[in-house]
Amino acid sequence: MSDIQNLITIVMVTLGTFFMFVGSWGIVRLPDFYSRSHAVSLSDTLGILLILGGLMVYEGFSLNSAKLFIALVFMAHASPTGSHAIARAAFRGGLKPLFTRTENREK
Amino acid sequence: MKERDESPIVLIVSRILSPFIMLFGAYVIAHGHYSPGGGFQGGAMLAASVLLVRLAAGSRISELQFKRAWGTPLGIAGVSLFFGVGLAAVLFGGQFLNHEFFHLIPGVTGPMLRSLSILVIEVGVGLAVMGILVSIYDDLLEEDERREDL
Numbered sequence: 037m038s039d040i041q042n043l044i045t046i047v048m049v050t051l052g053t054f055f056m057f058v059g060s061w062g063i064v065r066l067p068d069f070y071s072r073s074h075a076v077s078l079s080d081t082l083g084i085l086l087i088l089g090g091l092m093v094y095e096g097f098s099l100n101s102a103k104l105f106i107a108l109v110f111m112a113h114a115s116p117t118g119s120h121a122i123a124r125a126a127f128r129g130g131l132k133p134l135f136t137r138t139e140n141r142e143k
Numbered sequence: 144m145k146e147r148d149e150s151p152i153v154l155i156v157s158r159i160l161s162p163f164i165m166l167f168g169a170y171v172i173a174h175g176h177y178s179p180g181g182g183f184q185g186g187a188m189l190a191a192s193v194l195l196v197r198l199a200a201g202s203r204i205s206e207l208q209f210k211r212a213w214g215t216p217l218g219i220a221g222v223s224l225f226f227g228v229g230l231a232a233v234l235f236g237g238q239f240l241n242h243e244f245f246h247l248i249p250g251v252t253g254p255m256l257r258s259l260s261i262l263v264i265e266v267g268v269g270l271a272v273m274g275i276l277v278s279i280y281d282d283l284l285e286e287d288e289r290r291e292d293l
Contacts, residue, residue, distance in 0.1 A: 110163065117156040121199075124150050 041093055048090030056083035068134035069126055077119030084111050149200070157199035161208070164192035172269040176258055182265035186221075186272025193277050202284065214278025221271025228263050240264075 062075025088108040095101040168188030175181035197205040229240040237244030242260040251259065 110160070113156055113160060117153060121150065121153045124153075 041096070045090045045094040048086045048093065052083040052086030052090065054083075055079045055086065059083065069131060070123060070133045073119055073123045073126075077116060077123075081112070081115045081119075084115065153199045157195045161192045161196050164195065165189055168192060168269070168273075172265050173262070175265045176261045182268025183272050185265070186269035187276065189269065189273040190276035193273070194280055197277075197280065202281075209277060211278075211281050214274045214281060217274030218271045218278065219274075221267045221269065221274060224267030224270065225264055228260055228267070 056079065059076045059079035062079065063072050066072045066075055085108060088104050088111065092101045092104045092108070095104065165188075168185045168191075170185075171180035171188060172182055172185030175185060193205070193209045196208055202211070228242075232241045232244045233239055235244040242257040
């Protein structure tokens with residue numbers, strides 16, 4: 037039982053750190069604001085959900101697990117909403133997405 | 144004044160999350176004397192739950208939750224609670240904030256008394272921080288609105 041718990045925790049936390057690493061990589065490598073926001077919002081949300089889920093599995097059925105579950109639900113709502121608000125504010129503020137390829141093709 | 148374009152997603156999520164942030168702020172204040180946390184952190188969370196709705200929905204809707212005029216009285220109440228506990232110890236013959244001499248509750252002495260009186264102080268600090276942070280935000284916004292009216 038404990039071995040299975042440890043295995044699931046290791047897999048989920050490793051996947052979560054992988055996704056968060058991909059998100060951080062995206063914020064360094066991608067060219068403009070919208071693609072960066074896309075990379076970091078999706079993969080960071082999934083990463084933190086996987087890490088918290090893995091820790092819940094490790095903790096078992098206890099009060100700490102319930103607290104982790106509350107944190108998980110909070111992150112699942114707050115993180116996409118924050119990204120949405122920032123990207124929407126940028127769009128309403130008149131920031132244009134980067135479209136070099138298509139602009140060249142139209143010309 | 145510039146027209147607000149509100150996102151329904153931000154509006155709904157901030158309105159749903161705000162009470163839970165407030166509850167967690169109260170939890171952090173109430174458990175501050177024997178676990179990580181305390182009055183300042185919990186008060187900042189309480190203020191954040193109010194300011195979240197203020198940022199997302201605007202002052203008019205947020206006034207239903209926390210009125211603009213409440214900020215300063217709440218801060219004064221918190222500071223008065225803090226100094227009340229401190230001066231009560233002086234009144235009972237000890238030094239300022241010496242909890243050993245805070246004999247307002249009969250029959251409670253020693254560590255239990257210290258724990259209770261530090262809890263009262265935490266609540267005072269939390270209320271003061273919440274009131275002052277919200278009123279700082281409101282004052283800055285009021286200045287902005289006045290400048291836009293001119």
